[in-house]
Amino acid sequence: MKAHLLVLACLWIGASAWAQARLPEGWEAKGKHVEADGWLVAQDKVSVTAPLASGTVTRLGLRLGGVKQPATCRFEVKEGKPLDLSLTALDDEYRVGLSGKEIHPMPDACVDIRLLLLGEVLFNDKYFVRPHPHWYEGDDRKRVLAEWTKLPPASTHELALKIEAREGRVGLWLDDRFVGGKELPFTGLRLTLSPGNAIRAAVAPLAEQPPYVPIGLRGYRRPGALKAADMPLARGMSTEVNGVPFEVAAEGDEIDVGLSRWLAEQKGPEEYTDNYYTRSAFDSRPEDILLAVPTDDYAYAHLLCVVDPDPAKTPALTLRLTRFLVDLWDSGGRGIAIADSALRLEKTGWKWPEGCKQVGSVKVGEKTLPLLHAAIPLRCGHIQDVLEEKGLFYRRSTQSLDLELTKEVHPIATSNHGTYSTKPLGKPSGVQVYALTLERSPIKVRLRSERVGNVFYASEQPAFLVEMENRTQTAFDGKLAWRITDYYGKTTEGQRKVKAPGQQPHTERLDLRQLALGWFKAELTLRDGHGRVIWEHPTSFAVLPPDTRKAGTESPYGIWWFRKTHVGTDSIDEVGPLLQRLGLRHVCPSPSGPDGAELAKHGLSFSMYSDFVRRGDKGPKMLDDMAAKHPGVRWALIFHECGFGEKLVYPPEFLGQEPPKLTEEQEKKFKDLWDKAIAYSKHCREKYPNLKLIVGNSSLPFLVEFMRRGYPREYVDAFGDEDAGQSIMPEAPPGCFKSVFWQKEYAKLYKYDAPTTACFEWRCRSTTPGNLTEMEQAQLYVRDALQGLAYRMPTISPGLLHDCGDAYYYSRWGSTGICHRYPLLNPKVSYVALATLTRELDCAAFRRWLPSHSPSLYAMEFAKDGGLVYALWLPRGERKVEVAFEQDTRFTLTDMNGNATEVKTRAGRAEIPVSASPSYLQTSAPITKLTGGPTACEPPPAKVTVVDDLTDLSRWEIV
Missing domain, CATH: 3.20.20.80 (Glycosidases)
Structure with missing residues (x-):
């Protein structure tokens, strides 16, 4: 394990660093201001100009000092449009429910953040440094409202602005939340301060660590049961473990994942838009561990962590990667586009799970606990659509993604069985996180096809196009694997070697022509030369027979x-x-x-x-x-x-x-x-x-x-x-x-x-x-x-x-x-x-229900093209059915998946399968009789709770 001092990693630690509020070399302030307790405080409008060199990180502490007193930061450019960041403390109000009749004023509630490129809006949202009551229910909401005025207001909160300047690009972080980045030929900074604004600043070399993105934890600090842990790593420092750089949290800045919980767990979701999916890292709820990270294709999240052995907790950790959207009542919020990665940090057969290694020990009181390095896959291929969203998407900036750390997630249904979702449930997680670094994928992958929705006619040479963009200088050597499962459960697997030149696009064509007709599930995986999965994408496709339909808009469908x-x-x-x-x-x-x-x-x-x-x-x-x-x-x-x-x-x-x-x-x-x-x-x-x-x-x-x-x-x-x-x-x-x-x-x-x-x-x-x-x-x-x-x-x-x-x-x-x-x-x-x-x-015309010996055997007779079509099905299960005709004939039986089989009768009879999936029997001769065999259904659940055996009706009451 190698550790070295991170330049200014522990932001604002040590008052002596700011004793005289000296601005960095080359910075100049114009306008009336004073220096107090290490801060430059504007007494009138103040302009601060500063150089901005590539390969530097500028850390700026900012207090706004009052509502509607904006501070702006302009990134000057050689030519073209400058980039403007404005920060303003604002009052707000909370309107309860749809009617909004109950109103709660929220003075000095939030910081309005706007990142603009002269007409292009990169970020436009509010940062609540006190938790907004909107996401709380019942007693939790009452508690938040009661304690609102006791919490520090937005205008006095010290905002930690980090500016990363790389060759032709700037990236902005606020309280360790990524706000935005832009390709920009920058030349310098211009800060415009309103009266009452206060700043302090420092500039240092930027540590280039591709493909890694260390995430600062101080802005999300959630110390818990193990905050006093005695670690083998220096706190508030930079460390390299197994070749991965980490910014180790200062004492008190670590994250106890056990504090994460779904706020409506006791009530359950019943609204059109479940508020769980409308959250943001800028809402600052202590019950959420939700990080705003740069939008990118990531392969892994690396964590330095310890597991609390408390039996009331679990060693489970779930990472959820997406971009939540704003609440628009019956719209808004994010749907199913969430990439979940779960890991149980416990040994099985004396072995840690794949991707998990012990890298030291931590002493907590009398206990010695393993310090773990966990590499958890981030399944960005599951949210390909989210990664490609642009601008303000449903009012949410696409500059960042939301990365949530929480406990195990499970399916949940509401009492009326109308709303199903997957939520954090059960015991709290025992995982304590001391550092977190994201690893960018070396290769950006997108799955495309030449037909909308991957729906092909068999004659169109169906294929997937796996588009790759190697983002490194060296060639990428790996393996592309696929698993295709058809409607009937048959699986086909394959793989091929892939070589993608450095800094160049590359496309692999996956031929789907040899498959039958119908619906297919596909799972694609790309591994690097070390066998690590760096991309996986689940999808589906369809291969259809020729379109023989004649009906136009007279069709009912x-x-x-x-x-x-x-x-x-x-x-x-x-x-x-x-x-x-x-x-x-x-x-x-x-x-x-x-x-x-x-x-x-x-x-x-x-x-x-x-x-x-x-x-x-x-x-x-x-x-x-x-x-x-x-x-x-x-x-x-x-x-x-x-x-x-x-x-x-x-x-x-x-x-x-x-x-x-x-x-x-x-x-x-x-x-x-x-x-x-x-x-x-x-x-x-x-x-x-x-x-x-x-x-x-x-x-x-x-x-x-x-x-x-x-x-x-x-x-x-x-x-x-x-x-x-x-x-x-x-x-x-x-x-x-x-x-x-x-x-x-x-x-x-x-x-x-x-x-x-x-x-x-x-x-x-x-x-x-x-x-x-x-x-x-x-x-x-x-x-x-x-x-x-x-x-x-x-x-x-x-x-x-x-x-x-x-x-x-x-x-x-x-x-x-x-x-x-x-x-x-x-x-x-x-x-x-x-x-x-x-x-x-x-163009078929319904004629009649065909009688059978069984009320659960359904048969509809249609006239079509001078012949007959029968739709046959059961409400559940499957059975063999004998169809009888007046004389021997041939007919075609097409299943629900569109595959047809030609059947020839013997002595005017034939046996066919009929199930809960309707099938279609086309014939020139009418069916004279249907006789079904016994129905085979799925086995009963392994665990059954008998509510009542129905032997005594006096126990029941008609209401």
């Missing part, structure tokens, strides 16, 4: 596309190919994004016009404007997620009960909606005689009340359904909130001759961690669509096009995409499954 909301895109050119290959012809309405002409280029249109009924007198004009941009749309929605305070009850008319009577307030709201709907529908009929009206969606009791009151039948062409479905199979008995079945029954009861159809938001099958698997989602979406065809729905729009990229992902709606997040857009199993359905049932 559509999907919910959020455009740029929730981290997406308004560009139809980016998603149009996915929709075309999927066989969809409609997207949901939106005021943003492409107009009708642009959609038409891709064979698309709106599935229906938006609901403008609640807009009252403005509604007709809003419809006219949308119709002008999107002419020829066949349907318009009347009521979208409306209500008058109706009570959710099971259909009373079918239980021999009286319908609930409306209160005076409910009656008033109902009458207002009724009048608006009549006026709006009349406008639709008069101006757009070919436009058909969907009355719905909203709750079942809402819609039924209009039927009970005799809503004019001339204004009803269909009733709309927006049932989310979630994890409930479509074959399950109907519920009371929303139900296609009950809508049909009510329509018959009140004599409405109109179908029920899916609205543009319909069926939300989530694949958040712990929720549905991708296979289960695919099975349910396909069966949803088949149910829609059975009800002869004119519009069928299951799910989202792609998962949401913000924290809306963790809601019951946000992970319902058939593709993964934008801009990756790689397919889930459901993409191929729905593409198979739209191809196999293209």
Whole structure:
């Protein structure tokens, strides 16, 4: 182990260093100022000029002295635009909840940080030196508010600004948080101080340590149980361990990871945007260990650490790398784009885990504990999209990444099973961190393909392009390995040697042509010459058969596309190919994004016009404007997620009960909606005689009340359904909130001759961690669509096009995409499954349900191209089914993954597999009989808790 003094590593240690506030050589201050206790204090506007030489680090201590008294730092340049950093202490306020009626003033709350390059905003955010109460819940929030004024205000906090000047580039750190960096032909600094601002400065040589980035810990200091540890390393110094440079924390500046906790652990997430994913390293919550580090491709995080042997703690450590986004209520926050790396720092069979070495011992009281050097992989390939974000992305600077140190993470579900996520849970971590250094990857890697979302036709020579940029001077020698798993579970592996020249781009083409049709999972890994993994990337792709579809916009199939909301895109050119290959012809309405002409280029249109009924007198004009941009749309929605305070009850008319009577307030709201709907529908009929009206969606009791009151039948062409479905199979008995079945029954009861159809938001099958698997989602979406065809729905729009990229992902709606997040857009199993359905049932007309001996064997008969297609499935499990025909014939059986098998009958019979994944049997002859064998299902869980054996019904009460 080698240790050497880090020049000024322990920032501001020792008052004697600042006894007379002498500015470094070449610095000059103009304007009225005084020197006090080692500080230069501005009494009027003061300008400080300073040289800025390459290969130096400037450390500046700054106190703002009061609110709205900005200090600015300009980086002068030889030519072009200067770079400006401004720091201003500000008052703020906290508004509780969505209504914001409860307001808490927060004087002298934060430092406003702005980093500008004359028009280009690199950083624009607030640094709270006291924890903001927004992220706290219940008693925690009350405690923070009560203690707010007892904590040091922002204007008196000493800001530690570090300026790293390298050849043609500057990097800025504030309290060890990276603010930004820029390629810049700098010549010097100009500080402009307001009255009350105070500074002290020092300049030293910059230690070049590529590829390493040592992270200072003082700005994040979280001392814990082992803060008094007697270490073999000098505290507050620079050290090199196993060839890795570290800045060892001064005593009291270390980090106890056990102090990290999820603030809402006792309550659980229930909001549209889970605040956990909206945090920032500039929020300064003591319960978070969240570091702001330069945006870059990292291979490893190196830690010098000790594990507290307290049995109430675990030796587990999780690093989470991402960039969290701001809270925008139902938008904002970061979604699933988080690279997790976990390690248990304990011996197994007398060996430390891979990447972990003991490099000394630490004495704590009477205990001697191992000092460990842990090299933990940072899986940057999992967040390729985050690394490529530019500018201010959803109001968050892309100059830095968030690196969180926390305990073990586990899947969690809320009480209503609508929100699933992965959070720090369980015992606190016993890991104490004394130094942390990031290791940049020697080679920057990006996975590309020549088709949007990695969705290929088999004839297109499917391939991955692994693009590499060697960032070193020497050639890179390594191995690229891949593991490809198909829909059926078969795995193919391979690897090849890679040689990438220094400082040059290099591309490896991975041929995917020899594979079958359907969906595939791919895992790619790049190792260096020492066998270390420096990049890994999980993805998926699809290989489709030729597109034989004939249906145009008369097709019922559509999907919910959020455009740029929730981290997406308004560009139809980016998603149009996915929709075309999927066989969809409609997207949901939106005021943003492409107009009708642009959609038409891709064979698309709106599935229906938006609901403008609640807009009252403005509604007709809003419809006219949308119709002008999107002419020829066949349907318009009347009521979208409306209500008058109706009570959710099971259909009373079918239980021999009286319908609930409306209160005076409910009656008033109902009458207002009724009048608006009549006026709006009349406008639709008069101006757009070919436009058909969907009355719905909203709750079942809402819609039924209009039927009970005799809503004019001339204004009803269909009733709309927006049932989310979630994890409930479509074959399950109907519920009371929303139900296609009950809508049909009510329509018959009140004599409405109109179908029920899916609205543009319909069926939300989530694949958040712990929720549905991708296979289960695919099975349910396909069966949803088949149910829609059975009800002869004119519009069928299951799910989202792609998962949401913000924290809306963790809601019951946000992970319902058939593709993964934008801009990756790689397919889930459901993409191929729905593409198979739209191809196999293209222009097919539903004829009848085919009877079988089993109520759980579903068979739908369709007429298509002069022949017949049968959709066959079970609600769960798998069974062999005998199909019988009047005479011997041949038929084609296509599974949900799009692979077809030709079958020849014997004595007019054949046995085929039928499962929860629908398959399609194409034949020229009708099936005369279906007979199923026993159903094989997955085994029961290993651990089962019996709530009640149901032998005594007196223990139960109907409520």
